[in-house]
Amino acid sequence: METKIKELESRVKGEIILPQHKNYDEARSIYNAMIDKRPSIIVKCKDREDVVAAVNFARENGLEVSIKSGGHNGAGLALVNDGLVIDLSEMKAIEINADNKTAKIQPGRTLAEVDKATHEYGLALPSGIIGTTGVAGLTLGGGMGYLSRKGGLTIDNLLEAEVVLATGETVTASASDNPDLFWALRGGGGNFGVVVSFTFNLIPIKNIYGGPMFWPVEKAEDAMKFYDTMLKNASDDLYGFFAFLIVPPGDPFPEHLHMKRVCGVVWCYTGPMEKAEEVFRPIREFGPPILDFVGEMPMPALNGLFDGLYPSGMQWYWRAHYINELTDGCIQENIKHGSNTPSVRSTMHLYPIDGKVHEVSREDTAWANRGARWAQVIVGVSPEPTDADKITKWCKDYYEGMKPHAAGGGAYVNFMMEEGQERIKAGYKGNYERLTKVKKQYDPDNFFHINQNIVPAR
Numbered sequence: 001m002e003t004k005i006k007e008l009e010s011r012v013k014g015e016i017i018l019p020q021h022k023n024y025d026e027a028r029s030i031y032n033a034m035i036d037k038r039p040s041i042i043v044k045c046k047d048r049e050d051v052v053a054a055v056n057f058a059r060e061n062g063l064e065v066s067i068k069s070g071g072h073n074g075a076g077l078a079l080v081n082d083g084l085v086i087d088l089s090e091m092k093a094i095e096i097n098a099d100n101k102t103a104k105i106q107p108g109r110t111l112a113e114v115d116k117a118t119h120e121y122g123l124a125l126p127s128g129i130i131g132t133t134g135v136a137g138l139t140l141g142g143g144m145g146y147l148s149r150k151g152g153l154t155i156d157n158l159l160e161a162e163v164v165l166a167t168g169e170t171v172t173a174s175a176s177d178n179p180d181l182f183w184a185l186r187g188g189g190g191n192f193g194v195v196v197s198f199t200f201n202l203i204p205i206k207n208i209y210g211g212p213m214f215w216p217v218e219k220a221e222d223a224m225k226f227y228d229t230m231l232k233n234a235s236d237d238l239y240g241f242f243a244f245l246i247v248p249p250g251d252p253f254p255e256h257l258h259m260k261r262v263c264g265v266v267w268c269y270t271g272p273m274e275k276a277e278e279v280f281r282p283i284r285e286f287g288p289p290i291l292d293f294v295g296e297m298p299m300p301a302l303n304g305l306f307d308g309l310y311p312s313g314m315q316w317y318w319r320a321h322y323i324n325e326l327t328d329g330c331i332q333e334n335i336k337h338g339s340n341t342p343s344v345r346s347t348m349h350l351y352p353i354d355g356k357v358h359e360v361s362r363e364d365t366a367w368a369n370r371g372a373r374w375a376q377v378i379v380g381v382s383p384e385p386t387d388a389d390k391i392t393k394w395c396k397d398y399y400e401g402m403k404p405h406a407a408g409g410g411a412y413v414n415f416m417m418e419e420g421q422e423r424i425k426a427g428y429k430g431n432y433e434r435l436t437k438v439k440k441q442y443d444p445d446n447f448f449h450i451n452q453n454i455v456p457a458r
């Protein structure tokens with residue numbers, strides 16, 4: 001193997017990192033510190049040719065392969081024990097075409113970097129809520145965040161992808177080139193190949209009116225009902241995700257609220273700024289809120305608001321559902337667990353996925369949950385490794401309790417741990433079978449299987 005690795009080294013421009021190297025531990029560390037995997041080779045690709053060389057090397061030598069972009073996947077699917085990691089974090093080219101309102105982005109970019117680049121042109125890509133997340137993994141799973149109601153999922157804004165297949169061949173996927181692959185990439189995750197370039201549509205957004213608003217947790221029942229009705233009747237310009245949390249003991253939160261259990265909504269209004277106060281008047285009248293940090297700010301400021309609270313290297317355990325309705329039972333179950341979060345950063349978010357997301361039909365992309373109103377994520381988070389069992393148990397109990405109130409048996413693949421084939425199938429609903437056929441066409445040997453795996457049709 002040593003000679004073969006030397007040969008690979010002579011073929012790629014990027015660094016090859018092996019277990020005996022000084023920077024091995026750094027290179028194998030990802031966002032979730034609960035994950036401790038030991039790959040045998042990490043290839044830090046510089047360009048598409050490096051990716052082709054890494055894919056060919058792994059295939060020819062029978063090595064399992066994982067794909068790492070932002071390294072944020074909760075289940076740690078960016079890494080593989082004893083296999084080869086195709087690390088794309090150094091592929092960071094980004095080109096904005098302001099006239100066409102498009103962006104061509106390599107997979108090593110994070111959401112904060114994309115935000116900063118597009119914001120200069122008064123444009124934005126609908127994506128996620130934490131800036132350090134990788135644009136690549138987020139997109140391939142679907143991509144939801146503050147602009148979902150206004151601009152759809154991230155995949156609804158994907159125009160083209162360049163993909164290195166298991167054979168080492170590079171193909172383009174778009175509405176006109178390899179349309180089946182393009183369909184599957186939009187929600188099917190890293191199952192079909194390594195995406196080395198994404199071209200997105202951007203939407204005109206510069207400043208928004210938003211931020212967090214909290215109420216005492218004792219008001220959660222009324223707050224959830226108010227939030228539900230408010231959003232149901234609002235235009236797609238108004239977005240807000242509901243949360244349960246403990247107020248962190250530090251800036252910018254006022255001292256009298258530190259460590260208090262609260263519920264809240266993080267709002268994002270993208271309509272005319274002169275109308276914002278009017279839109280928020282009834283919201284401010286409810287409660288009233290015990291914290292109101294809602295105001296006008298640049299889009300990237302909202303997108304990065306919680307980055308400091310969630311640095312890399314903490315313990316994370318995830319569970320997720322889709323929710324159609326906030327029935328009384330659903331609200332009570334949420335309050336039961338949400339008002340007992342086990343640590344300061346542990347939380348539950350309800351991300352709205354209606355509005356523009358519902359304008360695309362279930363058959364149009366692999367992402368199948370176009371009828372649900374929320375993607376729910378339950379996350380146990382702590383900087384302390386000794387809290388791992390506690391946060392995991394809380395998360396699993398919450399998830400189990402929510403089962404009778406959830407839509408179907410599946411969840412958003414980007415919010416799942418390794419939960420088995422039935423959960424993956426359930427998440428893709430009626431689209432799973434078509435996905436297995438596309439998988440058979442583009443990756444018949446299931447070379448790319450370190451992911452929420454779609455098994456090729458027989």
Ligand SMILES: Cc1cc2nc3c(=O)[nH]c(=O)nc-3n(C[C@H](O)[C@H](O)[C@H](O)COP(=O)(O)OP(=O)(O)OC[C@H]3O[C@@H](n4cnc5c(N)ncnc54)[C@H](O)[C@@H]3O)c2cc1C
Binds near residue numbers: 129130
């Ligand atoms: C703090 C935090 C906040 C988050 N917030 C949101 C949110 O607001 N909205 C949302 O939708 N999701 C959110 N997520 C979930 C996020 O979408 C997933 O974790 C996603 O996997 C992150 O992408 P990544 O590139 O960082 O992942 P990585 O861990 O690098 O990769 C994860 C998987 O994606 C696939 N993949 C990655 N890059 C490629 C590629 N170039 N080609 C082919 N396959 C690839 C592979 O299967 C890989 O195993 C959040 C996650 C975290 C940790």
